[in-house]
Amino acid sequence: MKVLVPVKRVIDYNVKVRVKADGSGVDLANVKMSMNPFDEIAVEEAIRLREAGHATEIVAVSIGVRQAQETLRTALAMGADRAILIEAAATVETDIEPLAVAKLLAKVVADEAPGLVLMGKQAIDNDMNATGQMLSALLGWAQATYASKLEIEDGAAVVTREVDGGLQTIRVKTPAVVTVDLRLNEPRYASLPNIMKAKKKPLDVKTPADYGVDVSPRLSIRTVTEPPVRQAGVKVGSVDELVEKLRNEAGVI
Amino acid sequence: MAVLLIAEMSGSDLAADATAKALTAAKAMGGDVHILVAGEGCAGAAEAAAKLDGAARVLCADARAFAHSLAEPIADLVVSLAGAYEHIVAPATVQGKNVCPRIAALLDVMVITDISEVKGPDTFVRPIYAGNAFQEVTSADAKKVVTVRTSTFEVAGAQAAAPVEAVAAPADTGLSSWVEDTVAASDRPELTSAKVIVSGGRAIGSKENFAIIEKVADKLGAAIGASRAAVDSGYAPNDWQVGQTGKVVAPDLYIAIGISGAIQHLAGMKDSKVIVAINKDEEAPIFQVADYGLVADLFDAVPELEEKLG
Ligand SMILES: Cc1cc2nc3c(=O)[nH]c(=O)nc-3n(C[C@H](O)[C@H](O)[C@H](O)COP(=O)(O)OP(=O)(O)OC[C@H]3O[C@@H](n4cnc5c(N)ncnc54)[C@H](O)[C@@H]3O)c2cc1C
Numbered sequence: 001m002k003v004l005v006p007v008k009r010v011i012d013y014n015v016k017v018r019v020k021a022d023g024s025g026v027d028l029a030n031v032k033m034s035m036n037p038f039d040e041i042a043v044e045e046a047i048r049l050r051e052a053g054h055a056t057e058i059v060a061v062s063i064g065v066r067q068a069q070e071t072l073r074t075a076l077a078m079g080a081d082r083a084i085l086i087e088a089a090a091t092v093e094t095d096i097e098p099l100a101v102a103k104l105l106a107k108v109v110a111d112e113a114p115g116l117v118l119m120g121k122q123a124i125d126n127d128m129n130a131t132g133q134m135l136s137a138l139l140g141w142a143q144a145t146y147a148s149k150l151e152i153e154d155g156a157a158v159v160t161r162e163v164d165g166g167l168q169t170i171r172v173k174t175p176a177v178v179t180v181d182l183r184l185n186e187p188r189y190a191s192l193p194n195i196m197k198a199k200k201k202p203l204d205v206k207t208p209a210d211y212g213v214d215v216s217p218r219l220s221i222r223t224v225t226e227p228p229v230r231q232a233g234v235k236v237g238s239v240d241e242l243v244e245k246l247r248n249e250a251g252v253i
Numbered sequence: 254m255a256v257l258l259i260a261e262m263s264g265s266d267l268a269a270d271a272t273a274k275a276l277t278a279a280k281a282m283g284g285d286v287h288i289l290v291a292g293e294g295c296a297g298a299a300e301a302a303a304k305l306d307g308a309a310r311v312l313c314a315d316a317r318a319f320a321h322s323l324a325e326p327i328a329d330l331v332v333s334l335a336g337a338y339e340h341i342v343a344p345a346t347v348q349g350k351n352v353c354p355r356i357a358a359l360l361d362v363m364v365i366t367d368i369s370e371v372k373g374p375d376t377f378v379r380p381i382y383a384g385n386a387f388q389e390v391t392s393a394d395a396k397k398v399v400t401v402r403t404s405t406f407e408v409a410g411a412q413a414a415a416p417v418e419a420v421a422a423p424a425d426t427g428l429s430s431w432v433e434d435t436v437a438a439s440d441r442p443e444l445t446s447a448k449v450i451v452s453g454g455r456a457i458g459s460k461e462n463f464a465i466i467e468k469v470a471d472k473l474g475a476a477i478g479a480s481r482a483a484v485d486s487g488y489a490p491n492d493w494q495v496g497q498t499g500k501v502v503a504p505d506l507y508i509a510i511g512i513s514g515a516i517q518h519l520a521g522m523k524d525s526k527v528i529v530a531i532n533k534d535e536e537a538p539i540f541q542v543a544d545y546g547l548v549a550d551l552f553d554a555v556p557e558l559e560e561k562l563g
Contacts, residue, residue, distance in 0.1 A: 013517070017385040026386055098354065099363045122498065126381050130354035130364050133324065137358035142428035143324050145351050148491065158432065162491045163347045164445075164500070165263070166436040170323065172429040182498060183485060218363035219390040222376070227387055230523055233544035235535075239557040242529065242547050250527045250544065252449070252506040253473060253562070 001115030001152075001174075003046040003055045005080065006105055007039040007062050009071040010125040023223040026125075028092045035071045038120025040078075041180045044187040045150060046118050047079040054152040055116075057081050061108055063101050065089045069203060076198035077190030083203040084108060088215050095126055100208075100215040102134035107211040109139060114175065116157065121146055121179040132179035142172035145179040254339035255285040255309070259331065259352070260302050261344050262291070262322055267298035268346075270446040273305050274403040275344040281371035282340045282397075285309035289334065289420075291327055293320035299417045306410040311417040318425035321434075322348045328355040329423045335360055335396065339374070345400035345501075346445075353400050362394035369405040383497040383520035403445060404503040404524060437490060444476045444493065449506045452478035452495060452522070453488070456511025456532075456551060460488045465555045466510060472562040478502065478522075480512045496521035511551045514539025531555065 011017065012032040020027050035043075049055035060075035062068040063086045072083035086104050088096050109117065117136075122129035136143035144159035148167070151158040152174075160169045162181050172178075190198070208215045236242045246253045258279045261268035267290065279286045286307050290299040291314040299313035312334065318326040331341060331352070341356060343349030345367045357364035369387065370378035376391045377399065444450060451473065453466040463477075470477050479489035481496060495502055497520040507525035512518060514530070514537055522528070523542050530543035533550050540546040547554055 011382070016516075017382040019386045026382060097363050099358060099361075102358060124383065124497070127379075127383065127497070128354075128364070128366050129350050130357070130366060133351065133354035134358035134364070136324075137328065137355040140426075143351075143355065144429065145324070146347060161347075164492060166434065166490060166492050168321070168434050169432040170321075170429050171432055173427075176428075182481065183491065218394050219365065219392055222389040222391055224381070224386050224388045227380075227384060227523075230528075230542045232541045233528075233546065235540070235546045235548060239547065239549075239554055239561055242545055243558070243561045245545055246506070246527070246529070250506075252527050 001055055002057045002059065002112060003049060004109060004112055004114040004117045005039070005042050005046050005058060005060050005075065006117070006119045006131070007043065007060050007071050007075050008036040008123045009033050009062065009064055009068040010036045010123055013037055013124055019224055019226045023225060025093055025221070025224045033067070035074050036120050036123045038122060038180060040187040041182065041184050042118040042120055043075045043078050043080060044185045045180060048185065049152065059084065059112055059114070061086070061105065063088050063096055063104055065092055072203055073198050074190065076201045077195040078188060082201055084206060085203060086206045086208060088208050096215050097217050097219065098128050098130040098134055099218065100213065101131050102138055103213045104208060104211055104215070105135050106138040107213060116174060117177045119177065119179050121181055132177050136177035139177070142176040144170055144172045144176060146181045147178050148181050148183045150178060150184065255287055255337060256282050256340040256342055257331070257334060257338040258286055258288045259341070259343040259349065260288050260290045260298065261346055261348055262295070262298065265292045265294045265298060267301040269301060270408060270443070271344040271346050271403050272302060273408040274406045275342055275401040276305055276307055276409040277406040278368065278371055278401040279340065279342045280307045280409070282342070283374045284339065287312055289314065289331065291319040291330055293317050300414065303414040303417050304411055306412040308412070308415045310415055312420045313417055314420045314422050316422035318422060321431035323429050323431065324352045324355050325428045326422070326425050327352045328359060329426070331356045332359045333423050334420065339396055341396065341398045343400050344403045349400045353398050357398035360396055360398065362396050362398055363392065365390060365392060365397060365399045367402045368399055369402045383516050384523070385516060402501055404501045441470065442474065442476045444478055444495070444500050444502055447476035447504050449473045449475035450478045450502055450504045451475045451508045451510065452480065452512060453483055453510050454480040454512030455482035455486060457483060457488055463488055465559070468559045469508070469555060469562070472559055480518050509539050509543070510555060512539055513537050514542065
């Protein structure tokens, strides 16, 4: 079974986000960019599936700016076999919407015929949490989101999902789309030799036009603003003082 | 045109709090609000939904396929009803977040997730970058499929029951099937509706030690939360996680114990009315958002707090 793993290049999760003064977006000039943390978990899981003999080939796909090649090289260094970049954005400010990404991925799926698409449950930049579900809808496949455990059976995948009340286990017919949550695994670091090897692995570059997909946005962003800053309050000297303040000043207990 | 609100379900029961909060947002979008209750044996849930203030009608889809809120049959059901609606709305719970993007893609529209404000029928505000920025977006699509951040909307009140009508379920494609739920029964309030939350972080150190958090929570009638580090370490179950990728909460009082205050955690709790932090590191970022900070070792301060709460 071939496994397709879409990966997104996003602002590194440790970077402090700054909103641009003109309200047009977040300042992405000269900030550290990395693979979306959830996508790393998806890549790791695909590699584990190959190690367990379930996956035969891992194809990483990224949709975005040219520099997303670096993100794909990271996936290749971790262990993906080959990569496809769909260059859909000219600048880092352009975020391709999940619907357009899902349409492009659906075309890649049609070409590649994977048995499983493993992807992050959300991207930490737009926090949309939508692409996997949308892809699965367009393909008419089953979806299993928020996966914290994945087992492959013949013609199906058994997925434990982190839901609001605890855990839910479902069985989905394959091919399927599985979106991964934080606790599925801990992604490996790429070793130096693997980083070197990754440079030689195949990386195809395409455009949305190659797939006949219109990526123009459906949502227009009017403004981007910073949330009101919360003022730090006071330090209390003792538990007694804390209880007194909560009771008499804040009135919350 | 009307708004279709997909009710949050807890088995065959209505999850009233999340549904009633999303209803408040749905009402602001304009048009009558119809609530869709989909489940197995869900007549009681439909009756409960009919009494939420602002529901003009309740559609009850009672079928086996809806028993576990699996995304594929629910999405097919909603798409079969979508013709009559301009807005399709659900709370931004795991159920809502699971199904709404699927519905949107089937309708060829962009989904608008986790909105914190309704600016108009086609314009919404939503957090991005773990709540470090908010974007105001306008949708050019004919239909708007929206999930609602429940922590920012009030619960809709009660009314005399609106009419309930049955709707037919489309054929089940059987793409997925339910295997089991692992849900810990608890008498505590739910995290997302609790007035008081006591949360523990990595510093709690073990599952057993979480008992000190529980004791304080018991005194306050509070729900218990946790940081990702505490959940990853196995000290707390996954459904306690508060944050960017856990639950978003805004109680009257949030007590963060042994939690450093990473942005991903703050994303889930910084709209709480009063925040208390107990941490032994006075430089911990959690103090920057705390109304009351206590620099102390939690293993001394928390048992003392429990005792002093009387
Ligand atoms: C993609 C992504 C998503 C994430 N989503 C979430 C999320 O939803 N929720 C979330 O919480 N995190 C999330 N995180 C993780 C987040 O970045 C932090 O790693 C996490 O919140 C840290 O948890 P913590 O504060 O319990 O642990 P730590 O950061 O280790 O903090 C422990 C704190 O305890 C204090 N301490 C230690 N001993 C004592 C003592 N005896 N008494 C008092 N204080 C003590 C320390 O001073 C320290 O401040 C996410 C990360 C990523 C990359």
